[in-house]
Amino acid sequence: MGSPNSRKPGSKTPASKGIDLTATDSDKPNDIYYMITINCRYRKRIHELLKELRNINQRRRELEDKYASLKRDLSAVKAVKAYKAVKGDPIDELFGQHMNKAGCTL
Numbered sequence: 235m236g237s238p239n240s241r242k243p244g245s246k247t248p249a250s251k252g253i254d255l256t257a258t259d260s261d262k263p264n265d266i267y268y269m270i271t272i273n274c275r276y277r278k279r280i281h282e283l284l285k286e287l288r289n290i291n292q293r294r295r296e297l298e299d300k301y302a303s304l305k306r307d308l309s310a311v312k313a314v315k316a317y318k319a320v321k322g323d324p325i326d327e328l329f330g331q332h333m334n335k336a337g338c339t340l
Contacts, residue, residue, distance in 0.1 A: 314338075 262268045314337050319330030 317330040317333040317338075319327040321327075
């Protein structure tokens with residue numbers, strides 16, 4: 235068995251390694267040596283991504299806990315106070331009429 239560098243893909247010819255040259259790309263996912271090579275190549279990156287995913291999920295859960303009461307309040311139907319316009323002011327009465335129609339509050 236050679237050094238770890240001699241096992242990298244492309245370091246030797248496939249025939250000298252004893253690899254079946256008749257294998258197609260569709261056979262590669264089932265080839266144990268191919269899977270080991272891919273595992274070694276991407277293991278560190280996969281672990282980094284999993285750590286990042288755990289951190290993101292933890293922050294998401296913390297935010298959901300923090301704003302759960304606000305979401306509950308927003309989902310509940312609340313009665314809206316009607317705007318009371320000043321009597322005798324046509325502009326304010328018109329403003330109040332449109333505010334009440336839209337369901338807005340000040």
